[in-house]
Amino acid sequence: MGNLLKVLTCTDLEQEPNFFLDFENAMPTEAEREVWLQVDVVLKDARGILDELQAYKGAGKEIREAIQNPNDDVLQDQAWAAVVPLVGKLKKFYQFSQRLEASLSSLLGALTSETYEDPTQHLEREQALAKQFAEILHFTLRFDELKMTNPAIQNDFSYYRRTLSRMRINNLPAEGENEVNNELANRISLFYADATPMLKTLSDGTTKFVSENKNVPIENTTDCLSTMASVCKVMLETPEYRSRFTNEDTVSFCLRVMVGVIILYDYVHPVGAFAKSSKIDMKGCIKVLKDQPPGSVDGLLNALRYTTKHLNDESTNKTIKIMLQ
Numbered sequence: 001m002g003n004l005l006k007v008l009t010c011t012d013l014e015q016e017p018n019f020f021l022d023f024e025n026a027m028p029t030e031a032e033r034e035v036w037l038q039v040d041v042v043l044k045d046a047r048g049i050l051d052e053l054q055a056y057k058g059a060g061k062e063i064r065e066a067i068q069n070p071n072d073d074v075l076q077d078q079a080w081a082a083v084v085p086l087v088g089k090l091k092k093f094y095q096f097s098q099r100l101e102a103s104l105s106s107l108l109g110a111l112t113s114e115t116y117e118d119p120t121q122h123l124e125r126e127q128a129l130a131k132q133f134a135e136i137l138h139f140t141l142r143f144d145e146l147k148m149t150n151p152a153i154q155n156d157f158s159y160y161r162r163t164l165s166r167m168r169i170n171n172l173p174a175e176g177e178n179e180v181n182n183e184l185a186n187r188i189s190l191f192y193a194d195a196t197p198m199l200k201t202l203s204d205g206t207t208k209f210v211s212e213n214k215n216v217p218i219e220n221t222t223d224c225l226s227t228m229a230s231v232c233k234v235m236l237e238t239p240e241y242r243s244r245f246t247n248e249d250t251v252s253f254c255l256r257v258m259v260g261v262i263i264l265y266d267y268v269h270p271v272g273a274f275a276k277s278s279k280i281d282m283k284g285c286i287k288v289l290k291d292q293p294p295g296s297v298d299g300l301l302n303a304l305r306y307t308t309k310h311l312n313d314e315s316t317n318k319t320i321k322i323m324l325q
Contacts (some may be wrong), residue, residue: 020241021231022135023250035110039103046139048146049096055128058152059083063159078079087160090179094188101205107133108209112220120227137260138253145299146195156191161185169284196307203267225265226279236288258285259300263308274308274320286323
């Protein structure tokens with residue numbers, strides 16, 4: 001209870017962490033290597049997942065024709081043949097979310113351990129793990145942006161489930177049933193029903209990490225998240241740090257990570273990211289976003305508006321609400 005009260009009442013924005021987190025070149029020390037190698041295997045697959053999702057076109061045409069011509073067996077077969085391999089992809093994306101959640105848990109375990117006294121030391125001295133944590137958040141927001149703009153995903157899966165159910169009733173053989181059994185279909189359906197499924201997976205995973213690791217004070221986790229947000233903000237608004245970025249994509253990477261940790265913090269912290277006691281300088285973070293070229297961060301501002309948990313709480317500062325209108 002003492003730890004929880006500390007989290008609820010403690011705020012110290014005056015002492016923002018002030019160091020350069022090398023998102024471009026950080027390499028693991030010997031102490032980081034074991035966890036780094038485990039997570040690296042998962043992150044290597046992340047790029048391919050995004051490429052596949054970006055290229056996902058869906059079977060809308062075949063499904064429409066099958067629905068409009070219910071007695072045409074050829075069109076029914078064509079729609080089914082188009083949907084089954086797509087469901088295989090949707091299953092693959094869902095299974096990847098489970099691997100990503102396990103990786104996040106491993107990283108949180110390392111970054112909240114008692115190896116160092118505070119989260120600033122963890123992030124400064126375990127930069128390779130901090131970079132991987134950032135890469136997971138970057139992937140998560142990108143995945144959800146792509147999913148949100150692709151209605152074919154849920155339409156394809158709904159059609160698959162309806163058709164499979166009809167085949168079972170009529171005792172027809174269903175080749176695709178081996179791909180996804182009923183229990184897995186329920187879980188996949190719930191996953192894609194969420195507007196931001198990958199972010200929900202990470203939020204649930206972080207909450208689960210906190211509840212399962214009672215020996216780790218909750219503020220170790222929330223402070224890790226708030227420190228990461230602060231580090232990103234400081235690097236973005238400090239010309240000396242920003243000039244050290246050698247890749248033009250690092251700025252958008254930093255912005256995406258900052259928003260990702262804010263959303264995670266808002267889910268895990270008892271009163272969220274927008275309360276007075278929050279250790280995240282929300283006004284400063286929103287200002288950094290609004291200082292970017294017009295139109296370049298609309299998706300990130302919308303993520304703060306629509307995927308956070310506590311923005312519309314009565315306790316949220318009115319200025320913050322106005323800034324996000």
